[in-house]
Amino acid sequence: MSEQEQFNQELCGFLSQAVTPFHAVAEMAEQLRSAGYSQLVEDESWTLEAGGRYFVTRNGSSIIAFGLGRESGPAEGLRMVGAHTDSPCLMVKPAPEIVRQGYLQLGVEVYGGALLNPWFDRDLSIAGRVSYQCSQGQLRTALIDFREPVAVIPSLAIHLDREANSSRSVNPQKDIPPLLCQLPENEKADFRALLRERLLEEHADCGVDKVLDYELCCYDTQAPAVVGLRREFIASARLDNLLSCYSALRGLQDWDGAASVLLVCNDHEEVGSRSAAGANGPFLASVLKRIAVERETYAALTERSMMISADNAHGIHPNFADRHDENHGPRLNGGPVLKVNANQRYASNSETTGLLRMLAEKAGVPLQSFVARTDMGCGSTIGPITAGEVGVKTLDIGVPTFAMHSIRELAGSADATNLARLLTHFYNLRGSLGAS
Numbered sequence: 001m002s003e004q005e006q007f008n009q010e011l012c013g014f015l016s017q018a019v020t021p022f023h024a025v026a027e028m029a030e031q032l033r034s035a036g037y038s039q040l041v042e043d044e045s046w047t048l049e050a051g052g053r054y055f056v057t058r059n060g061s062s063i064i065a066f067g068l069g070r071e072s073g074p075a076e077g078l079r080m081v082g083a084h085t086d087s088p089c090l091m092v093k094p095a096p097e098i099v100r101q102g103y104l105q106l107g108v109e110v111y112g113g114a115l116l117n118p119w120f121d122r123d124l125s126i127a128g129r130v131s132y133q134c135s136q137g138q139l140r141t142a143l144i145d146f147r148e149p150v151a152v153i154p155s156l157a158i159h160l161d162r163e164a165n166s167s168r169s170v171n172p173q174k175d176i177p178p179l180l181c182q183l184p185e186n187e188k189a190d191f192r193a194l195l196r197e198r199l200l201e202e203h204a205d206c207g208v209d210k211v212l213d214y215e216l217c218c219y220d221t222q223a224p225a226v227v228g229l230r231r232e233f234i235a236s237a238r239l240d241n242l243l244s245c246y247s248a249l250r251g252l253q254d255w256d257g258a259a260s261v262l263l264v265c266n267d268h269e270e271v272g273s274r275s276a277a278g279a280n281g282p283f284l285a286s287v288l289k290r291i292a293v294e295r296e297t298y299a300a301l302t303e304r305s306m307m308i309s310a311d312n313a314h315g316i317h318p319n320f321a322d323r324h325d326e327n328h329g330p331r332l333n334g335g336p337v338l339k340v341n342a343n344q345r346y347a348s349n350s351e352t353t354g355l356l357r358m359l360a361e362k363a364g365v366p367l368q369s370f371v372a373r374t375d376m377g378c379g380s381t382i383g384p385i386t387a388g389e390v391g392v393k394t395l396d397i398g399v400p401t402f403a404m405h406s407i408r409e410l411a412g413s414a415d416a417t418n419l420a421r422l423l424t425h426f427y428n429l430r431g432s433l434g435a436s
């Protein structure tokens, strides 16, 4: 098996475990532990040592991992990478039971800018975090994942809507509540009772008395796969942005320990990042201040550091090529894409992209560039938000994909390995991160 095939197989393994931001963080924490990173807790005092490898989580859905260099400390500049753990999905409402025509359905909210059409006719499962009261009266939380396909949103047959192919639109309140099961008339629908059973199945000794609340997402059970006649593509849910989280994680695992490095993966990017755990919240700044210890060191750290914000880009789609600027149409497998926007929807500037171009050449990684059509709006990511919060110079990069925010997105099978290689080179880069 080639290095790329091996990498993609492991990426697919990660994607199928990381079905919610909570599960993504749990999986990353596990892999960091095996790579010698030890867990810190935010409400305890920290003793950090040169050469040390650490990670800390917030809300169970955001994570920061860092390593303090043996040769240059954090005041000499941190090599930082940022990504996000969340993806658009359907989330179960607090009182979700809907019983109609003998079916039990779940009320769901749309999280983020989901492309809704692809959610129909999929074998869906449910996963996330549950809070419960245990028999001794304490509040606890645990992760659950049904794994099996337990829900489905069937399409309306074309015979009952002849205009379906030309004008069907999706009403998220009315059209998407998934079917869980058929319910005999004498049976009462109780979603929390169902969750209690599941908790006991996955955590036999959790001591659950009653389920209080939850953050649960529906997700597609179809496994991630390498597809295409020549195996050119990776098809999976949540490539935006777990592909970047995983590539950066691999970079940290291959860190040589010389310079100081950091990875931040935030929740809530898809809904604007404004939360305790989001990029527009205090998590990263709080950790950086504790790494720096003193105010003067913190000022030097932020001035000398650099952040690569890694989030997927839009590849030019052969059926819709006019949606791209003619000189900026990144192709799948053409390499990671530098994203630029004059209006600061992306944080890249010519100093940061210049450094990255030199680095990519050394690493033997091809680069492409993206700027949105001048007559179209531009997406954004955690790059400008982090730059605005912390004041670290930043650039935006990401692998080109199709079908962003669909339940099944598509990336090039060579691009993730190339991104990981580039980020590893960045983590292992010596010297100054700015122009002299």
Ligand SMILES: [Zn+2]
Pocket: 084, 240, 241, 269, 311, 312, 381
């Ligand atoms: Zn994204």
